[in-house]
Amino acid sequence: MISPWAVLAGAAVAGGVALLAAELRPAPPDLGSALDRLHRAPVRERSGARPVRTVWYDRLGDRLTASPGARIPYRELSLIGRTPARFMVQKLMFALIGLLLPAYLGAMAAVMDVGLPVILPVLAGPVLAAVLWLVPDAVARGEAKEARIEYLHAIASYLELVALERAADCGPADSLIRAAAVGRGAVFRRISEAIERAATDRLPPWDGLEALATELDLTPLQDVADIMRISGTDGAAVYDTLRARAKSLRAELLAEDLARANADSERMVAPGSALTMLMTVLIAFPALYQMLHSG
Incomplete structure (x- = not known):
């Protein structure tokens, strides 16, 4: 009988993979915001008006941009219309996923009674976090x-x-x-x-x-x-x-x-050649087999 904890762990992993895929996939444009920008009437700022509050993750991203060693591709972000704060929040989110995913897989393996060395998640977490920390940079360069x-x-x-x-x-x-x-x-x-x-x-x-x-x-x-x-x-x-x-x-x-x-086209030459050779082998093999074993 399958343990319910294993089912919950598998569902959580599937949800995390779906969220990661949704984050990497380019988001569709917000048609409502686009129409508002096209037909927006000019509004004068009042002296007593309250400033617009930014969301918590934008404030967190602003703090991360001021951290030492932060490398932000401002030109690429300006091309794709993304703020440095959102970019740093994405990097932090990917790094946390990479840091916590091995520990979560180790816990799931322990629930399923699968022998897994404890040192493996400890070593794989920082490495995977460092790799996923660079993923938003590559995504930003491609989009730019x-x-x-x-x-x-x-x-x-x-x-x-x-x-x-x-x-x-x-x-x-x-x-x-x-x-x-x-x-x-x-x-x-x-x-x-x-x-x-x-x-x-x-x-x-x-x-x-x-x-x-x-x-x-x-x-x-x-x-x-x-x-x-x-x-x-x-x-x-x-x-x-x-x-x-x-x-x-x-x-x-x-x-x-x-x-x-x-x-x-040049990159398609190798797969095409491999497919042709495979088809040739599949067609010629029965005839060669019959010729070699006919006696």
Whole structure:
């Protein structure tokens, strides 16, 4: 008869694995929050209004970011729109899972009368915690790589829109503002926010784009700022320059896509060859067996 403690232990392990898989899987976008941002009316802050309280894990993450030796990939987190506090909380959660999982498995083995050395969970816990502590860094780098490609595609479209606004005889500053207002994606929203911050600081919009390009390390966005700065100060005609930069950026993105496709095709050669050899052996083996044992 199966012990109920073993059943509970198995259910707890399955729940922990499900929670870990849900944490690693990219979360779907919150449509309610997105619609609120799109149609949000401006609200003025009142002098007597209470400050918004942050949740406890954000406060914990803020303390962890100030701890000595904390290495935070600010640029990658800015690309994927994640705060350093949430990133540090994720790292702490993964480390705790790695630290407690071997002890839990050892306790489950003891309940099931399975002989397991006591020293094994003690040694495996810190090692697994150190390994899982690095998992959010790898996840953030992978998500930032995908987000960077998304940003570059959006910037190519933004270059075209700015060029069209300039062709419609809009001013340099108005061209940047109107082109950013056309898009509804996250990238265009970041560009609009950067331009609005520059306007709040009484700076031209290309200074806001330059600050955003420096924050995200996006050279094409820096090129947009430089081109429009020249147009704003010297009155230069930049329509052809903007179209040429958009064309070159799309060519770079296409070359990267082709390189990734070729790399994926090369990685598929070995499995395909192994499958072909296996099928050949399966087809030829009966005939060879019959020939060798026919006498």
